[in-house]
Amino acid sequence: MNEHEILDMYENAGALLNGHFILSSGRHSARYLQSALVLMNIDHATALAEALIAKVDDADQIDLVVSPAIGGLVIGQEVARLMNKPFIFTERKEGEMQLRRGFSIADAARVLVVEDVITTGGSVCECMAVVRQHGGKPVQMLAVVDRAPDEQNRFDVPYATTIELNVETYAADDCPICKQGTLPAIKPGSRGAA
Ligand code: ZN
Numbered sequence: 001m002n003e004h005e006i007l008d009m010y011e012n013a014g015a016l017l018n019g020h021f022i023l024s025s026g027r028h029s030a031r032y033l034q035s036a037l038v039l040m041n042i043d044h045a046t047a048l049a050e051a052l053i054a055k056v057d058d059a060d061q062i063d064l065v066v067s068p069a070i071g072g073l074v075i076g077q078e079v080a081r082l083m084n085k086p087f088i089f090t091e092r093k094e095g096e097m098q099l100r101r102g103f104s105i106a107d108a109a110r111v112l113v114v115e116d117v118i119t120t121g122g123s124v125c126e127c128m129a130v131v132r133q134h135g136g137k138p139v140q141m142l143a144v145v146d147r148a149p150d151e152q153n154r155f156d157v158p159y160a161t162t163i164e165l166n167v168e169t170y171a172a173d174d175c176p177i178c179k180q181g182t183l184p185a186i187k188p189g190s191r192g193a194a
Contacts, residue, residue, distance in 0.1 A: 001051045003163050006144075009047070013038045020183040024071075025120040028175040031167045032188050033145050035116040039074040048162070049078035052142045055160035056112065059083055061139060063109040066090065068097065068127035075144055076114040085112075090127045097126035105136035113157075118143040119169065121154035128157070 001009075010016050015037040021029050039045045052075070056062065062085055067076030069091035080087030088103040105111070111131050115124050128138040141159045149164035170176065177183055 001047055001162070006048065006051065006163050007165075009044055010035075010038055013041070013044070017188070020177045020185045022172070022185045022187045023119055023169060025122055025169075026172055027119070027169040028172055028177060028185055029147075029167055029169045030177060033117050033147070033165070034188060035071065035075070035144060039078075039116070045074055045078045046082070048075060048144055049082050051162045052079055052114065052144065052160075053082055055142060055162070056083075057140055057158060061110050062112045064088065064105065064136065065112045065114055066105075066127060066131055066136070066138075067114045068123040071116040071123070072114055072127075075116050079112070079114050079142070083112075090130045097123070097130050099130050099134055105131060105134040107135045109136045110139045111136045113138050113141045115141070115143045117145040117147060118154075118161075119147040119167075120151070125155065128155075 010033060015034045017032040017034055018030060021032040023029055065076055065080035065085050065087045067073055067089045069089045073089055077087050090097050090099055113124060113128055118124055124141060131138050138157045141155050141157050143161045145163045145165055146161040147165055147167045149166060178185065
């Protein structure tokens with residue numbers, strides 16, 4: 001699948017949202033991609049995972065797939081399934097990214113990190129830090145959608161995405177939609193919009 005076909009998939013699933021959103025980074029935006037609405041269709045999840053796997057530098061070099069919860073869970077698991085690799089995830093507890101649920105990482109395991117949508121890449125970087133704390137070695141990072149492809153040097157491992165989508169984001173105290181004052185900002189995931 002090419003970028004155009006993947007964007008069509010998002011559009012057809014009603015997953016390209018317009019409004020006023022608070023991103024996980026705390027910044028505000030008028031657009032949001034709700035990957036969960038695409039990934040709820042298993043065939044779509046498989047197609048997106050295949051598109052990501054096509055960008056893996058060397059599949060034989062991967063021992064383990066790791067994603068940051070919640071966004072990376074579905075796509076990470078599907079990538080791991082198709083690659084026939086184990087899959088684990090990191091998650092936040094009281095704001096801090098951690099490895100829980102009895103998961104462990106073999107010493108020097110080569111890790112492919114998979115996320116659905118990235119902007120600042122904060123969750124992914126925290127996920128990779130946790131992998132390193134537990135003795136693993138992140139070797140590549142993949143994201144379905146990159147909302148800020150012009151941002152350089154977010155990651156210290158090779159990185160690839162299937163969709164680059166420049167979406168303007170604003171600091172919370174300098175958001176033009178907030179200044180208009182007519183549309184309350186919502187945190188996707190907390191309401192019907194996501
Ligand atoms: Zn705002």
